[in-house]
Amino acid sequence: MKPLSLAGAFLFIAACATLESQSEFLTGRRALLRGEPDNALSAFDRVARSNVGFITDSVSPRRSAFEKALSQLSDDHIARLYLGLTILHPSAPSAPSKAFSLQEVTYALREGVEPKRVATLARERGVAFDLTKETESQLQTVGADQLLLSEIRNIRAQSAKKNQTGETQRAQAGKELTAALTGLRDWLDYTVAYTPQGKFWDPSEQIRKQIAFSLKLVAARPTDWETLISNAESVGSMLEEENDRARRDESAERERQLRR
Known part of the structure; x- marks a missing residue:
């Protein structure tokens, strides 16, 4: 079982990008985590313009980024979570239009x-x-x-035809999210049970509860896509915060042990 690295999904991209584009990419990733897809897309667009090979035809910068990351590290569940959300955002059912009756x-x-x-x-x-x-x-x-x-x-x-395309995208996003959430759940269970660092991760089990709820949402028929997006994004945000908190707690304990 590989240790979780929230930055791991982006190593391949970072190696090909300038320092400025790396900063823009992180800005976009954080905006996506905050539930600001428009701001995220603007940041990723700037990355794409500064890196000719960063995107492929007809694929958004965000989606291409995560697909490239997964091509280098297929079991990076964080990257797969973001890929599923990226596919899902543009294809989620839109609000009722002003179409003529x-x-x-x-x-x-x-x-x-x-x-x-x-x-x-x-x-x-x-x-x-x-x-x-x-x-x-x-x-x-x-x-x-x-x-x-x-x-x-x-x-x-x-x-x-457009609706059919949207349904295909949602089905693909659902598969990516299911795989990502299942992988994250299994990783957390393993880390908590079998590693020294486990005691610093998700002590209240709130992340695992959020993952379990999100898995129920993605399996439900019909799927409430808007609620699923919100909860899956919450999983990403919680892991981002937990990664920092666990590192701080582990470092603090190490310092206490050294002072003894």
Whole structure:
């Protein structure tokens, strides 16, 4: 069982980066831990711009960073936790949009809004209904033409494709989080039970309780993704703080023993 190193996931990246980009990367990691994905992304973007090989096509700087780290150290559970969160953040279900309902489109056409204008607005806002024989007939009755109906079909097809991609990403994120949380739980159990440093780690068992709760969340169906994100981020924050606290406590005990 390898000792946990919160910085271990980033050794490969740090070796390739400048001192400035290392600092930016740590800034992004801390922002991610605090639940500030926008600030984290800004920091990672600055790292990416200063390191040409840092990211791959169509992959976010954060995700690429953790994937590269895991390619060097596959059992770094902290890096895998952050990878799962990074995949999950952009694909988590978004808040309800201002997409047009069937009633709104029907009302607009009935009030004399040109079908071409309705189609333009639908492209901007999206539509929240599918075209069936009944809905198509209803819209044609109030003035919908083939251009508008075709546009609604295209919008719904694009939305379905996007949702499918989001579901795939969430499934991948769920697997990464399950593996990371399970690995962290096993590491903590082993460290506490079998290593001299174990007595300094998680004495109240709060971290292990948080991990257990997060594992229940990721296994639940349907999954509450927003709650899962919050709790998994909390695990990362607690481990970050515990790492510092355990080191301080171990150092303090060593000094006390030397003074005896």
